Amino acid sequence: xxxxxxxxxxxxxxxxxAFDTLVxxxxxxxxxxxxxxxxxxxQALIFxxxxxxxDLLIATLERSSQIQVERYRERIEGxxxxxxxxxxxxxxxxxxxxxGSITMVAQLMAGAASDPEMGEAVxxxxxxxxxxxxxxxxxxxxxxxxxxxxxxxxxAYGISSLFLGLELLSKLDPDHEQEERIFSMMNMVSGMLExxxxxxxxxx
Numbered sequence: 684x685x686x687x688x689x690x691x692x693x694x695x696x697x698x699x700x701a702f703d704t705l706v707x708x709x710x711x712x713x714x715x716x717x718x719x720x721x722x723x724x725x726q727a728l729i730f731x732x733x734x735x736x737x738d739l740l741i742a743t744l745e746r747s748s749q750i751q752v753e754r755y756r757e758r759i760e761g762x763x764x765x766x767x768x769x770x771x772x773x774x775x776x777x778x779x780x781x782x783g784s785i786t787m788v789a790q791l792m793a794g795a796a797s798d799p800e801m802g803e804a805v806x807x808x809x810x811x812x813x814x815x816x817x818x819x820x821x822x823x824x825x826x827x828x829x830x831x832x833x834x835x836x837x838x839a840y841g842i843s844s845l846f847l848g849l850e851l852l853s854k855l856d857p858d859h860e861q862e863e864r865i866f867s868m869m870n871m872v873s874g875m876l877e878x879x880x881x882x883x884x885x886x887x
Contacts, residue, residue, distance in 0.1 A: 694732050696722055701743040706783035710794040713740060741804040744791050747784055748808040752815055759815075765823050765873040772846070773866040788847075813843045 700722025704713045707721075715736050719726035733739040758771050779785050788805075795802035817839035824830045849865060 705787045705790045710790040
């Protein structure tokens with residue numbers, strides 16, 4: 684891999700500042716002036732490297748999504764137990780909340796409601812998550828009696844949407860009690876499903 688240039692380093696600094704601005708000030712506060720203030724650089728650099736604030740925010744979403752997807756992929760690699768998958772998902776969700784990734788996505792989704800270009804970028808960034816969930820499902824159900832009958836793409840879309848909604852709503856629950864109950868419920872359901880697949884009693 685070639686060494687990073689000064690331009691690469693500057694772009695990363697701008698992306699970091701945009702991320703922090705979205706988390707701390709929201710989409711309405713993500714102006715060139717605010718982003719530059721967070722990163723302590725001249726706001727002209729935003730337009731030089733990204734062309735516009737919108738393009739910078741889209742690039743911020745794309746980079747954050749790529750980093751998260753790679754992190755998730757590494758953590759679920761080789762997992763074939765549905766219960767273990769739920770535990771990993773819960774841990775990663777907690778990490779994303781701590782990092783501010785969920786807040787950033789929520790703010791960009793709010794902006795996308797009135798900005799078709801931003802909306803298209805959000806949908807595009809969401810697709811790798813759907814692909815990752817589908818891969819995880821195929822990994823877990825490989826070799827099971829129901830493997831050939833599962834609508835993996837539809838399941839992946841539904842689960843991805845469920846998790847995104849859970850993560851967005853969890854911002855409204857400072858104690859995170861509801862999300863803890865949701866993951867506990869998912870763990871219970873996964874155990875029941877595994878028993879059914881294995882031909883054991885439902886609650887055995």
